[in-house]
Amino acid sequence: MAVTLNRALDALTGWLVGSIGDDAACGYALAAILQAGMLLNLVAISGLVFIWLERKIAGRIQDRLGPTRTGGRFGWLQTIADGLKLLCKEDLMPGKADWLLFRLAPYIGLAASLSAFLALPFSGMPHPFVAQRLDVAVFFVLAVLGLEVFSVILAGYSSASKWSLFGAMREAAQVVSYEVPLGLCAVTPVMLAGSMDLVTIGDAQQGGFWNWYLLHSPFAFITFGVYFTCATASVNRAPFDLAEAESELVGGFHTEYSGLRWSLFFLAEYGSMMLVSLLAAILFLGGWHGVLPLGLGSGGWLEALLGTGIGGYLGALLGLVLLLTKGLLLVIFMMWARWSLPRLRIDQVMTTCLKYCTPIAAVCFLGATLWQASLPNGLLLRPYNAELLRAQAAGPVATPPADVLIVDTAGGRP
Amino acid sequence: MQHDPAISEQLRERFPEAVVSASPGPIDPWIEIAPERLAEVAAWLKNDPAQDYDYLNGLCVIDYFTADKKLAEAVGAARLVVVYHLSNLSRKRQLTLKVTLPRWANAASETPPTLPSLAALWATAEWHECEAYDLSGVEFTNHPHLRRILCPEDWVGHPLRKDYQMPLEYHGIRGR
Amino acid sequence: MIWHSFFFALFAALACGFALAVVLTSNVVRMAFYLVLSLSATAGLYFLAGADFVGSMQLMIYVGGTLVLLIFGVMLTAQEEFIRISTRPAEVALAAMVGLALLILLSSAAFRVPAWRGDTPAERSLALTPQTVGPIAMALLGLRVDQAPPTADSPPNDRPGYVLIFEIISVHLLVVLVGAAYLARGRIGANSLVRQDPSQPASDLDDLADADPSGSELLEASQTLDSPAETGA
C-alpha cells in the first residue's frame, strides 16, 4: 500500500512542484503521516466504540439498557459526551506529586499502545496494509506492548499516593510475569509459519478455517486459550485488573488522575485490548482470511474478474474487515468475562501465570512442534528452508534504500 | 433462652460477700455484684463448667442522676450502674449482672470511677468497655486499649451522663 | 535520504540528550525514566539502520525488562519520598575522565571501519545489509547457514554454531537468578511482623492519633499516612 501511496503522493507533489521524483522525501513524509494518522484514528475510534460497546454489553448483562439518551435510541454519542465532560474537567495534580512524570505517564502509555500498531498488518500479500512491515513483527509488537507498563509504574509512583503505588507494583509484577507465557504462546504460530513476519504468518493460514493455527493441533488450540488468558492479564482486563482494582485500591494507579489524562489511560487500555485481540486473530484465527475459501483473496476469482489492481485491493479491504471483525469478537469476549467474573487476588494471578500458564504454554509449544514434525511434509527444518537462508546469507539481498525503512514498502523485504 | 432461677443462690453460696442484692423479676431478673468482686465472679461464671456463660452479649452503663425534684424519688441515689448481659449459648441461659459505682471517683476533679476490665474473659468486652468509657465515663482497669471509640479522641465529656452538656463549640463547629 | 538523516539526527540527539539528563538529574526515578527514553531512542537508531531484530531486542530486554526491574527496585527500596542523589565534584571529574576515555576509544574504533570513513556512501552500506535474523537463529540452534555446507573434505562439525555458548549463557543466567533470590531471602520472626497479643495496644498507631488530637486529626493523620514509603517502626 505504501508503495502505491508513495507513488500517488510523489505524483501529486511532482505535479505541484513541477518536477517528478526529485523530491521523493515529501511523498514519504506524507505517506508516513497518513499511515500514522490512520492508525491513530483506528485506535481512537475503536476506543470510542469500545467504551460505548462495553457500557452496552455491561448493561445488557446486568439486565439494564445501558446508555440510551445521548445520540438516539442506542446512545451512540454517549462516549463523545463523556469525552467532552472529561475535557472540561479540571486537571488535578496532588501537591506532592512529581509533576513531570505525573503529566507524562499517560502519554507514554498511549504512545506504547499506538506504536505497537505500526507493525500490525491488516491484510496479506500482495497488498499488505501495514505501516511498517517488519520481519520480526511478532517480537516487535510484544516488545512494544510491554512498554505500556512504564506508564502505569510512573503514574503510580509519581502520584504520591499509596494506593497508586500498590497499583503500580501489582502492574509491574503482573505484566513482567505474563510476558513470559505470552511470548511462549506467540512462538507456536511463529514456529508453524517459520517466520516472525505477521504477514507471512497470516498468509500461511489461508484457505478456510481448517487451516487456521487454532485448529492445527490440540496443542495449538490450548495455546490459543493460554495466549488469550495471558493477553487479558497483560492488558489489565478483568479478572486480572488488579492494578486498578477499585474495591481494594480505590482506583489503583489512576487514583489521582482526572479529566483528559485519566481518559488517556483508558484509550491506551482499549488500544492494547484491540492490539492483543488483533494479534490473536492473526496468530491463531487466520488473520484476514475468511472462514471458507471463497476466492476473494489473491489469485481468486475477484482478482480474475477485476484485475490484480482493483480486485486485489478489494480483496485486501475485505480482509481488513474480516480481521477487524475477528478482533472485535475477541474484545467482546473480554468484556463478557469482565462483567461476569470476580477478580483474582494478586498471589492467585501470579500462581496462574507461573504455575499454570507458563508450563502449559511450554508443553503445548513442545507438543505442537512434535505434532508438526511428525506430520507428513511437515518437518520443522525442511531442507529448502536452510537452503533459502543460505542463499540469503550468502549474497546481499536487494533491499530498498534506507529511507524507505521509515515507511516501508510492500514486498520490499523477502 | 431462659434465666437460670438457681443462679442467684449459687452465687450467694459461692461468693457470699460478692452478691449485694438480687432481683427475681418481674421481667428480667438480675444480680448485683460488688464492684471489687466482679472480676472473680465473672471468671467463675465464664470458666466454671456448670455455669459456662461463654457469651457476653454486651454491657452498658445507666446513669442515675437528676436535677429534677419530681424525679428524684424514682431515680434514687446518684450512681452509675454497669449492666452485663451474659449468655450461655449451648444451654440457652441468660444472666444479667449489675455493678453499682459512684458517679465520680473524685467529684471535684471529675475522675471517672474504675472497674476491672473483663476483656480477657470475653473479647466482646474490649469494644463495649471502650464504648462505656467513651459515652458514660467508666474507666476499666487492665483494659488492653481503653480509648474513645465512637467520639473523637479529643472529645470532652461523656454524652450519656445525665448532666452532660453538649459543648458550645468543637473545632469551630457550633455545638448547640 | 533527507528523512534518513533527519531521523538519525533526531534519534541520536534524543539518545545523547537523555543520556546527559540521566547523568545530570539527581532524582533516581527520573533518572531511570530518562534512561528509558535514551535506550528507546537507541532502539530507534537500530530500526533506522535496518536492524529490526536488534531494535526489538533492545526494547524487549533493556527497556521492557531491565528498566522495569530497575524502577521496581527503586520503588521498593526508596526510603524517602523521592530519593535524591548528590554527586561530589571529584566524582564528577572522575566520571568525566572515564567517559571521555571511552568516547575516544569508541570514536577511534569507529573511524577505523572502512565503510564508515566515507569511502562508500552510507546508503550503499545500508543497502548491502544482509538479513541476519534467520542465520543467527539457526546458528543458535547449531546450524551455521552462513558457512559453506559440509562436504566430503570438511567434517560436518567443523563450525558447530553457538549452541554450546547459548546453553552456557542460559545456565549462567539461571545460576545468577537463583543466587540473587537466595541472597535476597530474609528470615524474620513472625512476631516482628505480626503482633501476637491482641491485648497489646497498637502503640505506634495510637501515637499517630495521639500526636495530633485536633479536629483535623483525620485530615492530618491521613496526610501523614499517605506519604509514600513511610517506614514503620
Added chain:
Amino acid sequence: MQTSVEDPRVLEFDVRTDEMLVNMGPQHPSTHGVLRLVLRTDGEVVSEVTPHIGYLHRCAEKIGENLAVRQWIPYTDRMDYLAAMNMNLGWSLAVEKLHGYAPPERGRHLRVIIAELGRIASHLVGMGAYGLDLGSFSPFLYAFREREKILDLFEQACGARLTYSYLTPGGATADLPAGWTTRCLKMLDEFEPILPEYHTLLTSNAIFVKRTCKVGVLTADRAISYGVSGPVLRGSGVDFDLRRDGEPCYTQMYAGYDFQVIVERAGSYPATTGAPPPPPEAVLGDSWHRFYVRMLEVVQSISLVRQAIALYEAEEGLDHGQPFKLGAKLPVGETYLETEAPRGQMGFYLVSLGQPNPWRARARSSSFCNLSVIGEIGRGCLIADIPAIVGSLDIVMGEIDR
C-alpha cells in the same frame, strides 16, 4: 505475652521490605460506609488491621432517652438502614416485653412476613455488595433488581422504601393493603427460581471460591468470645439462632412455623434446593461459609414468608394490633431483649422509671461485635483479602456507630 526471639513461628520472606501504614477509608469503595481501617502492610501482606469507627455516631441512645418509646422507632430505622424493619421489630418487642403485651395472631404473622422479607432484602444487599467487593459487578445489580421488588412491597405497606417506621410497639402502623399478599407470593415465585443464578455467579464460581475459601477463618471459640452473631456466628458452625433459641416473647412470634437453623451440622447444611454443596477447599468459619449461610437463609426466609402469608390469611379477625398511645407512661422496670436481625443479634435494653420516655435506651449492635473480630482475622492476610473479609462480615456502619 512479650515477643520472644525464640518464637517457633518464623516466617520466611523472599525479600524484606519496609512496612507501610495505609488508610483504608473512611472514603473507600469497599468499607461499606464510613469505616476507616488502618492497615499496617508489608508489601501486600497486612500485618495489622486497626478499625476506627464513629464517623456516623449521633448518640442515638441519648436521643432515645429524650423521646417517647414510639418516637424512637424512626431512629432505629437509621441504625441498620438496610434492614430497618427488623430494627423496628426489635425495639417494638422490647417495649412490648416491658408492658407484658403480646400482639394478636394476625399481627404476629404480619410481623413474620415483614421481618423475613426484610431479612431477604438485607441479605440481597449483602450478597450483591460482596460480589462488588470481589470485583464482580453484575450480581450486585441482579440483587438490587430483586431487592427493589421487596422495597416496592414495603412501599405499598407503609409508604417508605428505606426508613419504614412500620412495626411499632403494639403492632404495626397499618394492616397490609388489599392484594398485597398475592403480589408478595408472586414476587417470591419469581424470585426463588433466580437464586441458582446467584450460586452460579458467586457461590460456586471458581474465582469466587478461590477468593473466599480459607480467608478470614473465624473459629467457633473465637466467634463466641467476640460475641459475634447472626450469619457470622453460624458460618463458624455455632448452632444458635434467636428465632429458635431466643427468649419466649420473641420465639413465640415464630411458634408454629417450620424452619431449621442454617448451620453446618456434621459436615452438611440443611438441604436447600438449588444450592451447590460447599467446595472441598472451604473451611468452616471462612468468608465463603459466612456468605453461604446468608444465601441459604434467603431460601429459608422465603419459606417462612410463604408460611406466614398462609397463616395470616387464615386468621379470622382483622386486628393486627393497635400501636401504643404515643405519650403513654411506661411501666416501671427494665428489660433486655435480643432479636435475630439479618446481621445478627440486635439487642435493646430499656430502663423505665415510669415516664413516657425511657430512662435509658440502649442498642446492642450486632455489626459492632461482628466488626470487632476484623483485627484478629484480618491479621496476616493480603490487602485484597481485607475487602473480602469486611464484605463477608456484612456490616452496616449506621448500626455500629448509632
